[in-house]
Amino acid sequence: MNKDERKQLYKAVEKRVLAGERKSAIYAEYPDEQDAKLVARVLAQIPTPERRKQFSFLNWTLITAIGILAVIKLFVVTLLVLTEIPKGAILILLAPAINIFLIWAVAKFKGVGYLLVIAFGLTGLSKVMEGFEQGSHPLDLAINTTSLVCVAVSIVIAFVLMKKLLPQTSFFLTSKKDDSGSPVFEE
Numbered sequence: 001m002n003k004d005e006r007k008q009l010y011k012a013v014e015k016r017v018l019a020g021e022r023k024s025a026i027y028a029e030y031p032d033e034q035d036a037k038l039v040a041r042v043l044a045q046i047p048t049p050e051r052r053k054q055f056s057f058l059n060w061t062l063i064t065a066i067g068i069l070a071v072i073k074l075f076v077v078t079l080l081v082l083t084e085i086p087k088g089a090i091l092i093l094l095a096p097a098i099n100i101f102l103i104w105a106v107a108k109f110k111g112v113g114y115l116l117v118i119a120f121g122l123t124g125l126s127k128v129m130e131g132f133e134q135g136s137h138p139l140d141l142a143i144n145t146t147s148l149v150c151v152a153v154s155i156v157i158a159f160v161l162m163k164k165l166l167p168q169t170s171f172f173l174t175s176k177k178d179d180s181g182s183p184v185f186e187e
Contacts, residue, residue, distance in 0.1 A: 024185050027183060041175065043183070044168070044174055045169065047165035051186070055165055062158060065154045065157065066106065066117065067103060068146065069124075069150045071096075072147055074095055075143075077092055114158040121158065128147045167186050168186045
């Protein structure tokens with residue numbers, strides 16, 4: 001199955017889950033082992049409508065934290081470009097691009113979005129800690145402290161949301177299995 005077909009499969013399965021169909025019923029329609037494996041992986045990444053509704057406030061909190069980080073990144077890169085690299089204006093637009101993608105993925109309740117927030121958050125923590133070592137100016141301290149809080153909050157909330165929205169999904173976005181090796185889906 002090529003990339004476009006997988007994308008179409010994801011959209012079709014997501015549409016059915018959001019319409020209220022049970023994940024186990026959708027999975028049962030794919031008897032071919034290869035297709036069933038792919039559908040199980042897709043189903044493992046899609047939260048049910050009930051869980052989306054239940055955790056929407058926490059999801060918006062995560063989106064807000066990522067948005068604050070995007071604004072901080074935009075501010076810092078803008079200052080850097082204006083003072084150090086006058087012809088590097090394109091960097092101003094590229095700097096928050098990852099954050100904007102993460103906001104989109106989290107707003108759409110995509111499992112990969114939460115995983116990426118955790119991964120980028122962990123790498124971001126080391127960069128923020130380096131910032132504390134380098135800057136002693138009050139503005140640097142305020143930016144680094146805000147970034148540290150937002151990154152830490154983002155990691156924790158993304159982890160909690162992964163566990164709550166996708167309780168039958170492993171950390172690597174595959175479905176958990178029962179004793180017989182069949183995927184288990186929350187309903």
